[in-house]
Amino acid sequence: MEKSDFTKTEYYRNRELSWLAFNERVLSEARDKTIPLFERLKFLSITASNLDEFFMIRVASLKDMVNAGYTKKDIAGMTAQEQLDRIGEAAQKLVSLQYSTYSRSLLPMLRQHGLNVIQEHEALTEEQGEYVDRYFRDNVYPVLTPMAVDSSRPFPLIRNKTLNIGALLSKKNPEGKEKEKELEFATVQVPSVLPRIIPLPHGKDGSRNVILLEEIIERNMQQLFLSYDIICASPYRVMRNADLTIEEDEAADLLKEIQKQLKKRQWGEVIRLEVEEKIDKRLLKLLRREFDIRDEGIYKINGPLDLTFLMKMYGLEGFEDLKNPKHVPAPVRELPPDCDIFEEIRKGDILLHHPYQTFDPVVKFVRDAAADPRVLAIKQTLYRVSGNSPIIAALAQAAENGKQVSVLVELKARFDEENNIIWAKMLEKAGCHVIYGLVGLKTHSKITLVVRREEDGIRRYVHLGTGNYNDSTAKQYTDIGLLTCSAPIGEDATAVFNMLSGYSEPAVWNKLCLAPIWLKKRFLQLIGREKEHAENGGEGHIIAKMNSLCDRDVIEALYAASAAGVKIELIVRGICCLKVGIPGVSENISVRSIVGNFLEHSRIYCFYNNGQEEIYCSSADWMPRNLEKRVEILFPVERQELKDELIHILDIELQDNVKAHILQPDDTYIKVDRRGKTALSSQDYFVKEAKDKARAEESPVNSRVFIPEEPAE
Structure with a gap:
């Protein structure tokens, strides 16, 4: 098929309507009677907070377009006014469902458990x-x-x-x-x-x-x-x-x-x-x-306006039996609290899986670097941090200790602008070099570079992540982190910071791939390679996990790969503008959204490559803003046991039949039919697995490498 075959507007879902469908999936957790009552209150509060931001940003932007006479159609062929009309209908229904859930389901159950909300x-x-x-x-x-x-x-x-x-x-x-x-x-x-x-x-x-x-x-x-x-x-x-x-x-x-x-x-x-x-x-x-x-x-x-108050109700004492047990992240076996973190990283790359594993090693990485007399420089990008961030405190201490500290603070991180301004000023007072991002671009990449003088010369240690340097949200968001002292990655990390501070871009990159320079091109190449393998009689297979998918070029490439016979398994938490089940276009594509106690935030991209798997993690989703308007990083995971671990993570999420919602050809999502199947919640699985790994002397990874599906019974 020619590329033009995949450009029809009917092959694409409107971004905003897809987002509203995501918020409906969050609302479905509030309506799920198998979930503890106070957890349901929390999910209802989240839907209200989500909807507020949606109106303040997305609906506001569409209204600006209408007021400006902007008539260009979106990826699904809708004008801004048509989108507003459809959003209005869908949002009114969503709000009605929110309040019927609150009044008819949650309030009576609260009364049954001894809590009466006088309305x-x-x-x-x-x-x-x-x-x-x-x-x-x-x-x-x-x-x-x-x-x-x-x-x-x-x-x-x-x-x-x-x-x-x-x-x-x-x-x-x-x-x-x-x-x-x-x-x-x-x-x-x-x-x-x-x-x-x-x-x-x-x-x-x-x-x-x-x-x-x-x-x-x-x-x-x-x-x-x-x-x-x-x-x-x-x-x-x-x-x-x-x-x-x-x-x-x-x-x-x-x-x-x-x-x-x-x-x-x-x-x-x-x-x-x-x-x-x-x-x-x-x-x-x-x-x-x-x-x-x-x-x-x-x-x-x-009912009461602004249901976000339910998050405060969740915090009421005395109802612990109506909540999930408090999650305590497991320690990382390779990094005990009193270890020499740099020595442990030299033994081999270390993969971190938050929030199942604690975020403490990331804080320790910066703290130890700040105190280590052999560390010469620390460089870090900050997009969102917590209100009382230990990372910020460590960076300030490092500068006071005489180290070269360079911090890129992204002032344009939406709704964190004020917080980031405060931290930027504090870091400057401590003696850090503070950069305020690049003109026209948000710096969304998550990278820390530590330069250390050792017996055999200068060595660079790097942390790369899919999530923010926020110790608070790291307890709630699922993310992947990599600690490495790989020389090629260290060279690339230096180049990243030189580019951010001085607009100096190297002629050649070793391992890292950056947006907006050529990350999108790289993704299209990787998808295209799977297509070529399938066309040449090989096996094409892509598993990709992300927050959102709405880039037209990427979706076209996925359609072309699917039409060529590539099996494509997508795990997309939020917006998905791709449609499944289109004859000759997307019959080989499946999409699932996992909505659970933790917010699925990690980005993992796995390409089978005829048995020579290549696996990457990234700060970027497959969205135009990530690929074209932000500084993002894609990094490879090359150590085999770590690759196996990431494949294992993806495999378990593809088996989730408790929290997974499956996209249908009519653009609706349905829960997995569990009849005759053992229940598997990927998040519960990883909580238990992380604790078991921390206790075990050895932690063999129970993984698979693209095992063909068993025939249906």
């Missing part, structure tokens, strides 16, 4: 009412700032994502005077500095009762407007355009420009307005006018 303040008992009124008077009232709107006071700035209560008021008439009441608008922000979930005295039966802060405020609204009658009051929440637009070529100081743009997130165009389903029509009309939003951007909610 309306009118339902409080007399004793509870006295308690919340006292709580309001002592804790809430001093914090609130009620704001009225009249001829002298314009409509206030309603900050992005904040929860507010709007009210229509009428002035109390003087005694004996009757006149038509004029309605005035007032609003008060539900303060985020106070807990949203307020515990109440225990019930007589020992049950625990909680109420949300906005209900307490609404109950006591009269205290805020003593000279007025409150005609109606209702919570509302706005989502604003938070997509930063930075003209980097014109920004004299990128750091200052980003700081300025961050403030604009609070008053960008309103993309979405959430209101209570029972809101007074007059109040809704006023909000619609003030926020200049059309009906399709209004979401009438049957």
Whole structure:
């Protein structure tokens, strides 16, 4: 088949609709009755947080396109307006399903287990009412700032994502005077500095009762407007355009420009307005006018606005039997805490599998380098780090110890910009050389280089990873890391940092492959090679695991390989614009999405190569932004036992029949039919395996090398 055969728009799924389908898969975990109740609360909270970001960035971007008159169609042949129309329909259904899950399933089960969420303040008992009124008077009232709107006071700035209560008021008439009441608008922000979930005295039966802060405020609204009658009051929440637009070529100081743009997130165009389903029509009309939003951007909610509070509810003490046991990452057998980490790396490359194995060796790698008098330089890229990062502290200490420390801090890491600005300034004060990324590109690669003087000369130690240097998310995200002192990789690592700091690109690379230079070309070559093997009578086989797949050129190459007979097994957690089951195009392609307790974040690419497997890990997904607009790294894993381990990881995930959702030709996802099969959850498997490996004196890898499938019964 010619390449042109694979370019039809009907062969591709719209990116945004695919993302909404992913969030539905997350929601399906909240609806799964086999999962502990509080874990289901957590998944529902995640779907709400995901949807917020989706509107602030993706929907906002589409609205910008429509406003600018941009008519170019996407990969699936849809204009921006057509996408917005379809997104609106799908998102309304998703929100409806979120709240039916909350109200009809989760709340009744919480009551059964002794936790009662009082949804309306009118339902409080007399004793509870006295308690919340006292709580309001002592804790809430001093914090609130009620704001009225009249001829002298314009409509206030309603900050992005904040929860507010709007009210229509009428002035109390003087005694004996009757006149038509004029309605005035007032609003008060539900303060985020106070807990949203307020515990109440225990019930007589020992049950625990909680109420949300906005209900307490609404109950006591009269205290805020003593000279007025409150005609109606209702919570509302706005989502604003938070997509930063930075003209980097014109920004004299990128750091200052980003700081300025961050403030604009609070008053960008309103993309979405959430209101209570029972809101007074007059109040809704006023909000619609003030926020200049059309009906399709209004979401009438049957329940509490902003379900992200459920993550705080997950943290309530005393319900441990309704949660998964707390995960403690296993130690890495090759790297005991008191080891000489550089000596252990010299013995051979070490593969790390987070969060099943602890992130501590990565922190130790930087800490030990900072303290080691033989270490001359440390260089690292930072995309996202934790709030109290031990990596940052170690880098600062290294600079204070007189070492050459160079850190690329990516200021454009979305929603971490402010955090990264703080760390960048701190590192500069400690004496580190701080680079703020490249103009027009995000530096998304994860690499650390340690230069050490040893008896036989200078040796370079390198850590490469698929995930961020964030010790907090490393407990929740699945990622792969590689520690090596391979000379060719060390040379490439030096070249990477020279390129980032001085725009100096080497003529030849040894092992590493970088985007946007030629990573995409390399992927297309690797896929094309499997196609050639199949066409020449050999066996073509690709297994690839990633977060998202939406690059048209890559999908076309996969279609061409599939048409030639290459077996392609894809593990794609989120967006997938590729379609399966198209006759003559994608019949040899399968796609599965694993949604579980950990967020699947690792990128592993395995090419059979006629029995000479080549296996790579990367910071990059198969997305245009990763391959063309970011600095990304693809690195090979060449030590045979480590290759076997990665193949084993992929194999177990391909056998997952508990958390895997399989993409169907109609673009829906279904869970694996487990009838007659032993249940296998890949994440549970790896948790147990990591602990067993840590305990064992030897840890033989139970792997396979592309064993043909057994015939179906």
